[in-house]
Amino acid sequence: MSTPTRFGVLGTGHWARTTHGAALRAHPDVELVGFWGRDPGHARAAAEEHGTRAYADLDDLLADVDAVTVALPPDVQADVAVRAADAGRHLLLDKPLATSLEDAVRVVEAVQRNAVASVEYLTYLFQPDITGWLDGMRALAAEHGPWEGGVFRWAGTIDAPGNPYAGSAWRRERGGLWDTGPHALSVVHDLFGDVERLAAARGPRDAVTVALEHANGAGTALALTLTAPVGTGGSFATVWGPGGRHDLPRFGGTPQEGFGRAVDRLREAARTGEPDPLDAANAARAVAVLAAVEEHLARPGSTTAVPQP
Ligand SMILES: NC(=O)c1ccc[n+]([C@@H]2O[C@H](COP(=O)([O-])OP(=O)(O)OC[C@H]3O[C@@H](n4cnc5c(N)ncnc54)[C@H](OP(=O)(O)O)[C@@H]3O)[C@@H](O)[C@H]2O)c1
Secondary structure, eight states: OOOOOEEEEEOOSHHIIIIIIHHHHHOTTOEEEEEEOSSHHHHHHHHHHTTOEEESSHHHHHHHOSEEEEOSOHHHHHHHHHHHHHTTOEEEEESSSOSSHHHHHHHHHHHHHHTOOEEEEOGGGGOHHHHHHHHHHHHHHHHHOOOOEEEEEEEOBTTSTTOTTTTOHHHHHHHHHHHTHHHHHHHHHHHHOOEEEEEEEEOSTTOEEEEEEETTSOEEEEEEESBOOTTOOEEEEEEEETTEEEEOOOOOSOHHHHHHHHHHHHHHHHHHOOOOTTSHHHHHHHHHHHHHHHHHHHSTTOSOOOOOO
16 A cells, blocks of 8 residues: 555635644655535635645546545535545545445445544644553553543633634534534543443533444443533533543644644554544544434433422
8 A cells, every 4th residue: 555645725714724734744654635615616725825826626626636634514524425435535534424324334334445644633632642541541441441521611612703704605514413412422432431322401502422342331421512612612511420520631732733744653554554443433423423412302202200399
């Protein structure tokens, strides 16, 4: 297998330009070949910002690269990822992989069918402050016994003045469940393993509270929103078990540094042919949980009414 060096960015929005494009441009071992977007003006602006080429036709970009990074709404990502994989291009995906399990599985199948490498950029899991903490937590669990529970609060403030995602249509439609949920689940899955069953209830606006039963018997809770009142956003998590009670640390690195590490991981997976632990199949695990939450919330009478004495 050869190591991909020529990368193209699919998407022209804030994240595509400030993280994907900036990180690829700064990476010493890869070439940022260009941006593709549905709006030629946006593609031109992104390309000019980074001194690279704008592509109006996705097939033209796919012909010029070894790998793509995808910074598009998740329901769009699934289709273009399948197209890129079918063209033999390696995939650096963003979260969530898709907004339905069927779409997520289509990407996983395309990755397998074409024997391309894939990595999902789960921001927290590419930061040494977080991965070091997770290593320590795994060591504690090995010594004292598995983690038993945790609470995970992940809240964005999309309505705060100047928030770059204020105009993001998919975020407005799908809410914090699909935007911040993958971040929470990246840590939950790492420490507690697979989710077997779940229940969920709604809060103000897009807020969702989720209770998860894990295959190993642990129980965790997620509180997710994108519309926390201004000044109340942010994420925190606490986990507990025989090894004590511990808070997830903050990370000090930048998203661009983390993305550079994700590029390295994708290149390594392509070189060796060994799937990365954060590949498309792992990304589908999170989509399965998020889709099950949505299914639970849509069920009439999914919550039990409490009598008001
Ligand atoms: N890992 C992280 O921490 C992190 C942080 C931020 C974002 N992200 C991820 O990055 C991805 C993109 O997020 P974003 O904030 O950039 O999203 P966004 O602002 O909602 O949209 C990004 C771009 O997608 C394009 N687009 C929308 N619908 C399209 C369609 N049907 N076909 C082709 N292009 C379409 C838009 O292009 P036009 O404007 O040209 O129409 C827009 O520039 C998401 O998966 C998000 O979760 C991850």
